[in-house]
Amino acid sequence: MTDMRRWFWLGAVLLLCVFLYVLHPILSPFLVGILLAYLADPLVDKLEKWKLSRTWGVVVVFALFTLLLVLALLVLIPMLAKQLVSLYQMAPQMLDWLQHTALPWVQTRLGLAEGFWKFDQIKAAISSHMGQTTDVVGVILSQATASGLALMAWLANFVLIPVVAFYLLRDWDLMMAKIRSLLPRQREGQIVRLAGECHEVLGAFVRGQLLVMLALGVIYATGLMLVGLQLGLLIGVVAGLAAIVPYMGFVIGIGSAIIAGLFQFGLDPFHLIAIVAVFMIGQALEGMVLTPLLVGDRIGLHPVAVIFAILAGGELFGFTGVLLALPVAAVIMVLVRHMHDLYKDSNIYAGSEDPDL
Structure with missing residues (x-):
């Protein structure tokens, strides 16, 4: 690779990093849409094999996903909300149990000093908050009203996700073909x-x-x-x-x-x-x-690598970084695997036959 090519690819990578850093606040719906299109593409391909057009295949897949989402909203979400409310209301009682039952038992077994655990301030704060309101929905709505613009932006992103996913999924094969046509001819394979x-x-x-x-x-x-x-x-x-x-x-x-x-x-x-x-x-x-x-x-993705990738992506780019973490980790892992193979086949690993090296 010549110096000109090295500088070109280095500049392209730096430009991509700057692009992600500057625009990461608005990239989340597009990345989620890409993820949904990527996950649903095999289903649409199977429907195409059954003599269904690409557009109608996408419509069928979206109808299936919509049905599953509606079922989740009607069945699972209310049950989870009920348990969240129960957890919210049980928090002071759980702290009482933790302070007067569980922790004294641990303290006795470990021989810790009296008064080692102090939860009075935490319990008082939670109890006072519970005294202000027991309506969790009211708390959430009050916070949402206080930041109306943020709520509108969140709703806009939520509506944008299926739109982006639909058009990407419909044109997925065409986009892959165009990207492949732009690859350097000598390195395409x-x-x-x-x-x-x-x-x-x-x-x-x-x-x-x-x-x-x-x-x-x-x-x-x-x-x-x-x-x-x-x-x-x-x-x-x-x-x-x-x-x-x-x-x-x-x-x-x-x-x-x-x-x-x-x-x-x-x-x-x-x-x-x-x-x-x-x-x-x-x-x-x-x-x-x-x-x-x-x-x-x-x-090939080790659990430690997955944890590090997710935490690093979240730290660098927030939620956008979390969405990008696993794809980037997968690409790096494949490149590292090939670098490992190249190293094993190189004279550096095997030892050069040239005495001057």
Whole structure:
């Protein structure tokens, strides 16, 4: 590669970084739309194989997604809102239980000094806030009214997402073909091969892990509700969402479920063992059935790399960075893999036959 080409690609990368930094506040709906189009493209391709036009295939997929969203709004969202209100109202009681029951027990076992735990100020603050209003919706609406412009911008972005996703999904194959036609002719095969590997890694992780998250959320929520845990649905959904990083959903879910179980059931061994069993069954199903079936073994994204990518993206570009974190991590992983192969095949690794080197 000549110096001119090096400077060209370096300038292009720097320009892209500046573009993302300057415009990241408005990029979120477009990135979400791209993500939705990317996820739905295989479904539309299958419908095209069934002799359905591209536009009608997109319409069918959007109708299916809309139906699922409506069902979620009518069934799941009210149940989650009810449990959030219950959690909001139970917070002072949970702090009382934590201060007078749980922490004294820990203090006795660990031999800590008297008065080591102090929750009076936190409890007083929460109690005073509860005294001001018990209407969570009223609090949310008051905050939204105070920032009306921000609310309007959020609604505009929310409406923009399906519009962007629809047109991108309809023209997805055409855009991919045009991008491929712009690739350097000598490097087209290599770039397409690398892009295919990135697509394989990213597609396996995003599509597969989303299905794993959904399945684990259903397993955890159903199991905890059958056990009788009052906040079972909320904890199950949170644990399922946290499963985007392997094992994080399990740790967050079982920790919060045991704390909620201790508060609700005390030291009753039957309920505590049942709560642990729910997460053990979910973890076993994830490792032996869900991940091999839905994700496969071609991901290559280590859990630590996923955590670092998400945190780094959020720190640099906020929510936009979180959306970009996994695609960028997948591309970097593929490039690092090829650099590793090139290094293994190089004279630097094997040793040069030239004595002067």
